[in-house]
Amino acid sequence: MIPEPVLRPAASRGPGLELCYRSRLFLDDGDLVLQTRRRRFHFRVGDSGIARAVFIDVAGADKERMGPAIPGSWGELQLQDHGGALVGWFDMEDWLPESPSLPKRSVQGEQLLSRTGVAALLKAAGIPLHVVRDPNDPLVSKKAWRGGGRSLSPGSAFPMWYWGTRAAAGLVWFALFSVIVFSDAAAPWVVLPLSAAAFVSPVTRLALRGWTRLRMRRYSPSVRERIRPAPVSGLGATVRFCRDTELRVQDRDLVLRDISGQEFWLPLTGPHAVASLVLVRDREGTALGAELRGADEQLRAVLPWRLWFGDKNGEDGWSRLRSATGLRYTERRLSGRVGWPKGPTLGAQLLPESRRDACSLSRFPSTIAGVSSTVVMAFGSFFSITQGLRIEDTYPTAAMAAVLMGALGGFLQAAPYLIHQLRSRLRLDRPATDQTAAGSAV
Numbered sequence: 001m002i003p004e005p006v007l008r009p010a011a012s013r014g015p016g017l018e019l020c021y022r023s024r025l026f027l028d029d030g031d032l033v034l035q036t037r038r039r040r041f042h043f044r045v046g047d048s049g050i051a052r053a054v055f056i057d058v059a060g061a062d063k064e065r066m067g068p069a070i071p072g073s074w075g076e077l078q079l080q081d082h083g084g085a086l087v088g089w090f091d092m093e094d095w096l097p098e099s100p101s102l103p104k105r106s107v108q109g110e111q112l113l114s115r116t117g118v119a120a121l122l123k124a125a126g127i128p129l130h131v132v133r134d135p136n137d138p139l140v141s142k143k144a145w146r147g148g149g150r151s152l153s154p155g156s157a158f159p160m161w162y163w164g165t166r167a168a169a170g171l172v173w174f175a176l177f178s179v180i181v182f183s184d185a186a187a188p189w190v191v192l193p194l195s196a197a198a199f200v201s202p203v204t205r206l207a208l209r210g211w212t213r214l215r216m217r218r219y220s221p222s223v224r225e226r227i228r229p230a231p232v233s234g235l236g237a238t239v240r241f242c243r244d245t246e247l248r249v250q251d252r253d254l255v256l257r258d259i260s261g262q263e264f265w266l267p268l269t270g271p272h273a274v275a276s277l278v279l280v281r282d283r284e285g286t287a288l289g290a291e292l293r294g295a296d297e298q299l300r301a302v303l304p305w306r307l308w309f310g311d312k313n314g315e316d317g318w319s320r321l322r323s324a325t326g327l328r329y330t331e332r333r334l335s336g337r338v339g340w341p342k343g344p345t346l347g348a349q350l351l352p353e354s355r356r357d358a359c360s361l362s363r364f365p366s367t368i369a370g371v372s373s374t375v376v377m378a379f380g381s382f383f384s385i386t387q388g389l390r391i392e393d394t395y396p397t398a399a400m401a402a403v404l405m406g407a408l409g410g411f412l413q414a415a416p417y418l419i420h421q422l423r424s425r426l427r428l429d430r431p432a433t434d435q436t437a438a439g440s441a442v
Contacts, residue, residue, distance in 0.1 A: 002024055002026050002028075002035075003026065003027065003028070004026075004267075004269050004270030004271070004273075005026070005027075005117045005120040005121045005124055005270045005271055005272060006024050006025070006026040006117065006121075006267070006270060007024065007025035007026065007095040007116060007117045007118065007121060008020070008024065008095065008097050008117075008253070008265045008266075008267060009023045009024075009094065009095060009097070009154035009265075010093060010094055010095065010096055010097060010098075010099045010100055010154070011097055011098065011099070011100045011101070011262045011263055011264040011265070012100075012157055012262065012263070013260050013261040013262040013263070013365055014157070014212060014261065014364055014365040015157055015158050015159060015162075015208060015211070015212045015215075015365075016156075016157025016158070016365070017212075017216060017261065017262075017263060018037055018212075018215055018216065018219075019036075019037060019154045019155055019157065020255075020263050020265050021219045021221070022035065022036070022037050023035060023036055023037065023154035023155055025090075025095060025121065025152060025154075026121070027045075027121065027124055027125055028042075030044075030045055030046070030125075031043060031044055031045060031049075032045055032050060032079070032121075032125060034088075034152050036154065036155040037155050037159070041150065043079070043087060043088060045125050045126065045127060046126075047082065049081065049087065050079045050080070050081065050087050050088075050125075050127055051080065051081050051082040051127070051128075052079075052080050052082075052127060052128050052129075052130060053077060053078065053079050053080070053122050053127050053128070053129045053130070054077070054078045054080060054129075054130045054131075054132060054139045054140060054141070055075060055076075055077050055078075055092075055113065055118075055129060055130070055131045055132070056075055056076045056077075056078065056132055056133075056135055056137075056140055057075045057108060057109055057112075057131055057132070057133050058075060058076075058133060058134070058135050059072060059073065059074065059075070059104065059105050060072030060073030060074075060075075060076070060091070062104075070368065071104040072104065073091040073092070073093065074091065074092045074093040074096075074099065074104060074105050074107070074108065074112065075091070075092045075093075075105075075108060075112060076089055076090070076091055076092065077089060077090055077092060077118060078140065078141050078149075079127070079152070080141055084139070084141055085141065085149075086141040086149030087149055087150070088149055088150045088151070088152045089141075089149055089151065089152065090151060090152040090153050091153065092112055092113075092116060092118070094153045094154055095116045095117070095118065095154070096112070096115060096116045097264045097265050097266055098264050098266070098300065098301065098346040100262065101264070101344075101346045101347075101349075102344050102345075102346070103344055106343070106344055109131075111298060113129075114272060114294070114296055114298065115272060115294065115298055115300070116272070117267070117270065117271070117272035119272075120270065120271040120272055157365070158208070158367060159208075159211070162204060162208050162211075165200065165204045166200075166201060166204055169197045169198075169200035169201055169204070170197075170201075170376075172193065172194075172197040173194060173197035173198055173380060176190055176193055176194040176197065177194060177383070180194065180387065186387065186390050186391050187391070187395075188391065188395050188398035191384075191387045191388065191390075191391055191398060191399075191402050192398055192401060192402060194383075194384065194387065194402075195384035195387070195388065195401070195402040195405040195406055196405060197380075198377075198380030198381055198383065198384050198405070198406065198409055199381075199384070199405040199406075199408065199409045201376075201377045201380060201409070201413075202377055202381070202409045202410075202412040202413040203409075203412060205377075205412075205413070206412055206416070209364060209416070221250050221251070221253075222250060222251050223248050223249065223250055224249045224250065224251070224324045225248075225249040225320050225321065225323075225324035226246055226247075226248050226249075227246065227247040227248075227249070227308070227317045227320060227321050228242065228245065228246050228247075228317070229241065229242060229245050229246075229307055229308050229350075230308060230309055230310060230311045230312075230313045230314040230317055231306065231307050231308075231310055231311065231351075231432075232306045232310035232311055233311075235306060235307060235310075235351065236351060236431065237307075237351060237431070237432045238259075238355070238358055238428065238429045238430060238431060238432055239427055239428050239429070239430055239431075239432050240259050240358060240362060240424075240428040240429055241259050241350075241351060241352075241358070241432065242432045243428075244257065244258075244259045244261065244362075245257060245258055245259055245350060247303070247308075247321065249268075249321070249324040249325055250268075251268075252267065252268055252269045253265045253266065253267060253268055254266045254267075254268050254274055254292070254325065256301060256346065256347060258350055258361075259350075259352065259358060259361060259362055260361040260362050261362070264301070264346060266292065266300055266301065268325065271295065272294060272295070273294065273295065274292045274293070274294060274300055274301075274325075274327065275293060275294055275295040275327065275328060276292075276293045276297075276327055276328040276329070276330060277290055277291070277292060277293075277321075277322065277325065277327040277328070277329050277330075278290065278291040278292075278293060278329075278330050278331065278332060279329070279330075279331045279332075280331075280332055280333075280334065280340055281331065281332070281333045281334070282333070282334050282340075283333065283334060283335065283336070285333070287305040287309075288304070288305055288334070288340050289302050289303050289304040289305045289307075289308075289340065289341075290302065290303040290305070290308075290318075290321075291303075291341070292327075299341070299345055300346065301345065301346040301347040302341045302345050302346070302347045302348050303347055304347070304348070304350075307350065307351060355424070355425075355429040355430075358424070358429045359420070359421065359424040359425075359429055362420075362424070362428075362429075363417075363420055364416065364420075374413075377409075377413055378410065378413060380409070381406045381407070381409040381410035381413065382406065382410070383406070384402050384403070384405055384406030384409065385402070385403050385406035385407060385410075387402055388400070388401070388402030388403035388406060389403065
């Protein structure tokens with residue numbers, strides 16, 4: 001068993017969900033150990049290894065792409081040797097379980113160090129910590145030195161074989177596409193490899209779905225209790241929400257799963273663990289929800305009462321949650337017209353605002369390229385068909401093969417999307433009946 005304090009990765013879903021089960025950063029026999037999806041990396045601590053840590057408490061720049069921009073870093077932690085050379089580094093949000101549900105830099109400074117467990121880990125390792133708020137501070141190791149350092153991130157959500165296959169197919173396709181465009185070549189030796197390269201992308205995408213399912217079957221953590229929402233009527237809870245949303249109490253973690261399949265692993269052990277369960281009531285004494293707080297009283301997550309414990313099965317779920325977690329229990333009452341919860345918090349917006357949002361959230365995740373990857377794949381399939389038709393008269397067999405690969409590639413790309421849309425509209429994202437909600441809550 002990995003000893004605490006242990007850093008848990010940011011929530012993820014799809015192929016990245018495996019990181020929540022596997023990736024950890026911890027101490028072992030005096031070494032700092034990074035466990036990723038495939039292997040472990042050991043870093044010596046002391047005179048011959050990591051001698052100090054520098055927390056750069058500065059926001060990183062957002063990254064532009066087709067579609068919404070990718071939020072920049074919440075701050076970076078550098079691990080350096082005695083000479084200031086970089087041994088390793090990571091972005092702080094990569095090791096904050098709830099970071100995907102929060103606005104950028106909504107947690108920072110000492111609170112971020114505490115909530116992630118970084119402060120406790122460095123203290124246990126005996127590594128002195130320096131906090132700077134200027135990226136040009138003399139303590140900051142420059143990027144040009146990073147040749148000797150290693151990223152200590154939990155790992156890529158998408159496996160290396162997927163990136164490698166897509167990259168190789170993309171390079172081949174682009175090279176042949178350039179030959180066709182600039183030389184106006186239309187021969188089987190160009191069209192068939194181009195069509196095959198375009199066909200690889202949707203096939204690889206489909207293979208990734210199967211790979212993800214097979215990989216996740218390997219993991220079966222011990223679950224003490226499983227609590228599902230018991231929403232009151234009229235909140236807009238859907239069949240999918242009642243089926244997929246849950247709170248799992250495991251031996252060392254409290255796991256919140258939303259309708260997208262994203263899992264937030266909050267520690268139940270260690271110095272940065274969830275330590276208390278607080279029932280919040282309004283001025284009249286009506287229950288508003290429960291708060292999950294850390295040892296330093298930082299609010300980690302909320303469970304709105306009407307969403308989780310509002311119907312006739314809710315009291316049973318509340319009792320099982322208290323019993324299984326064993327957390328210190330308190331109550332507090334709001335005064336005046338104070339809103340609850342204050343500010344963005346994990347769990348406050350679990351229920352999507354519309355069926356369209358629910359359908360979008362629950363789709364299989366895309367890569368960092370976003371919608372541009374989908375556009376390129378669709379264009380690749382279309383281009384294969386047009387080039388096949390172009391050589392139909394002179395090379396009918398090659399033309400048929402190119403057209404078939406283009407058409408089948410387009411179908412393999414569209415079919416999962418269409419199936420997801422149909423299941424969403426016909427059943428999963430329709431309002432849940434009382435019987436559905438009750439059955440899911442048990």
